[in-house]
Amino acid sequence: MSHFDAAKPKSAAAFTHKLGVVCALAAGVWLGGAEAPTKLVNIGISPFAISLAMVLGVFVARWTLPTLLKGTDFVFHDLFTRPHLIIWAVLAGALWAVANTLTVFAIRDVGLSIAFPLWNANSLVGIFWGWLLFQEMRGAGFRTVTRVLGGAFIIVIAATLLGYVTVQHNHSPHAQALHGVAAALGASLLWGTMYVPYRKAYISGMNPLSFVTVFTLGEVGTMALLAVAFGGGAAQLHRELSAARHAIFWIFLGGFCWVIGDLFQQYATKYIGIGRGIPLSNTNQLWGLAWGALVFGELDHVSTPDRWLVLLGSVMMILGAMFISTAVAPAREQDSGRDAISRECEKYGLSFEQCIATQLGHAHGQQKGRRPWWDLLIVAAAIAVFLWLGLKVQIPSLDMNFFWMGVLGAILLFAALSCGWLLWKHTRFS
Template structure:
């Protein structure tokens, strides 16, 4: 391996801004749709049970999708080279699990259309950590700094507007609005901090598809612990009640959809950084609002003032996120981010040249292209789980607009196909 301590070659990193932007937008579409199944909290399941079932679906997807795209040989070879990142990935999964549980409480107490923009203030936390730990915005132009600061302020203002509109709303959950808002803000803090392991992994050259397979160990372990500690222990209804079996398919499906969105978000974080990638993926607020309002009719009985605050707050938040992500990094800023790569290479004796090529999608993950027998076993098990759950599924007794479900599902498919094709042609998912 070459020693980064001895040499810091003046390599010019090609622009991958477009790849990151497309991935971030696709992430927003899928992450927004993933929360729709959590509306089942109104069907009697506890928030802990909802989150555990979703995480089980996440666990299934986080192994089957990387296996399908890259194969376990490449995933395991990548992890073997970056053993020091395994505990960090598990910690990130633990943070995700707790944050996801808080979002279910928030949805129960204030609704999907309101909870989304509140926890999407995680972009502010991400911008802070990106600047302090990874040199993002260091050396940036005044225009870019202004875009990021004004965009961040717009996100905060929008969150305040939406929170105020919730408290003033005369809805069925008005008495629990404060608790729901606090849960959403807690999720924001945890998810914003979770992006530190993301960025650390990718400036070290770890493939996002490899990262998520370890990430899910922390997710599932934490959720099992939360259910055992806070939701009835081994006697929890989620483990024994046959009445919940028909709901499991939808919650697993929600977890699967979340993984697709999260994978695109991972690639956006890799190619844009925390400060730009996360706000762009936070356009999921718009899609969460669409599912909540158009499919589930969350704003059907809201008064005009309430609706106006929600719409204006949502637009302000989206504009703030777009302002942040249109701040394309200059060469000076990219140089400061390369310094963070040099530090990681020196700390863990990594090959600087290879890491830089990996950061621009020029170097596929190490390992054989040949499929291992276990790959087919993993894929078969993943498909089998969903088929088995699907045979027991029933359509939830919730008021839903079928026409809008079809329209939004079509947008899901189109966005995934577009982003996946771009990633494959440009980087081979590296």
Template sequence: MSAAARTNPPQVGKSVHGIGVACGLAAGVWLGAAEAPTKLVNSGLSPYAISLCMVAGVFTARWTVPTLLKGTRQVFADLAEHRHLIPIAILAGMLWAVANTLTVFAIRDVGLAIAFPLWNTNSLVGILWGRLLFGELKGASRRNIFKVVLGTLAIVVAAVMLGFSTIHSSGAHADRALGGVLAAIGASLLWGTMYIPYRKAYISGLNPLSFITVFTIGELGTMVALVLALDGGTKSTVFHSGETRHLLFWLFLGGFVWVIGDLFQQFATKYLGIGRGIPLSNTNQMWGLAWGALVFGELARTDAAHRLLVVVGSLVMICGALAVSTAVATEKERASMREALVRECARYDLDYDRVVRAYAGEVSTTAATSRAWWDYVILGCAFSVFAWLGIKAQVPALPMNLGWVGVLVAILLASAVAGAWVLWRRTKFS
């Protein structure tokens, strides 16, 4: 790296802020919808089995989406250039799998209404790690620090308010409440820590689409190990029960929806950093409540006080999201990020100019662009798995408002199209 690059490196940060905001908000919509299948927690499957089924859907999606958008040749070329990040991505997947399993225990023991706000405090954990390890908010103006910190706190407070709005129907078990709360807090700590590998990968120039393909190896491997060790081994119900097979499609679908949201979240983390990206994606609490209230009627018998919590909590969350999304990094803060890029390049002997272009979303011209025949095999296998599970699926015996299902699905699709269009126009999914 030249001395000029160290003292006057290319500008990064300002031009990608809008991309990160769009991705963070789209992530919230999709991650909120992905929580709906967790209502199957009382279907006869253990929390380990439910998490394994969701992770299987996640595994399928994490290979399908990158193959569809970029092709495996580009993914493998990217990973070959960043071999040092492969163990880090696997570790991140392991953290995600354990955290996801803890959330299922939390939902079972204290209900989604209480568990959701507790594990969404991961945004505060993320801000701490972002500041300590990557210099985020270093050199930021007082106004931006105020916006990010206060906006994040507002989102957390709003999540608590929205959670308490449905606490009457949480179905919590008093004898297991403490364990459920601890499980949700554990998930928060793990999910907040999981963003360290995310951020480290992206300041090294790795594409999020490449990162998630390795990430999912850690997810699936960890969940298989947990089921074998703690859920009956090879005799686990998930491997043998035909009575729950009709539920697998919905858990696979939940995992697939989660991946779309997580992919947007990863791009938000890349372009905004941990401290801004996580709070925006944590607006999923509001969308999760929308699914619970409008589709499953969770607020049908609530009193005026609970409905007021919903209104006020939603407004507070929107204000928090606005505060975070308008905290555009100043030149001093972007300078601290350039210092982090310099350190990363020096540590792993990376081409600084190339890393900066990747970080800014500029398309690499050296990666292979043609698709291999096995790309179509991967896509065909994924489609076949979902088709096979869909044929065997049955609509769960839960009262649902199909009209609101249609409205929320339309919002899901619209947010995905908008987020994908922004990414494609500016970065070609880089």
């Protein structure tokens, strides 16, 4: 019997909040680490080729992980039970592809340590959409609203400070630094809006593992279109990827790791909403800073005052995100959330009780004793792709600190295993 089966509704809701917080923190660890391979843009690979290779890794992961955890039978049944959400998933994937490409430009122009805090202003966009469309914060009371808005204000100040540091003190040319800031903020806007389809899917009872399999179709299609249109055509991209085949494995791996973080973020969005889940998962800024500074030495040649400014802005953004995440939804806000679920159920003919059950992690879905043969084929194909790319891999010609790489890699594994165990034990990844 799961934890939720024996819990009273109030205690179940409280545990759901805690589980969402843990998922968001794990998402921060993995989303921060997954961007490290895009540092390869500094060895001559174009941003479009980098992003396309990363999206291919994302595509493989978004089918392999759901297949391993729930199986394709569950995924397809879940999708076709709510077919109106398929187009929303494709739209979210398209937004992600454009935003991801912008982040590669941002990293190239201003560096990983600076780009992360700027595009993490997406939490402001997410808070607005959550309030406007899904009744988050409605009836929350003065104290809770003050926490959320106060945290949002801190994030704005931090983003402004980091933008100033970037333009004034970055070693890139002034115009290039401005382009990097603009790219990071554009990614922030798109990623903040991308969570609207997420939340719409989960208040309708869809499983995150089902949502991401269709989500990736929008990613791959949009990224392929962008790469061909702006990357010099298919022939040019093929030549560039072939010339950089020794490095593609690392970018592909970055996309795969990104999906692990994104899945945790999806569960956080499901269990605690956009306004709380996104800011807390934006602790990925801390991990992005750790990879950039400790592994790649991005702050080695920065003066001490400039380092203090970067750290101050980073800490401010993290504190703002944490301030928002501690604003636990009171009873009246939970009632508003149920009203939003009821609205979706009435609009699309869904079962309100079933949607509430999935929202709390009660509904595990039907599990068959034997998996179909194509589940094994999907996993085998993913392993084959990794082996094929791994046979061509070379250590990138970048200065890296392998000790800190090992430490941060161990933290990645701990976050994935511990949070994954909690999700399986209490919700069976529902």
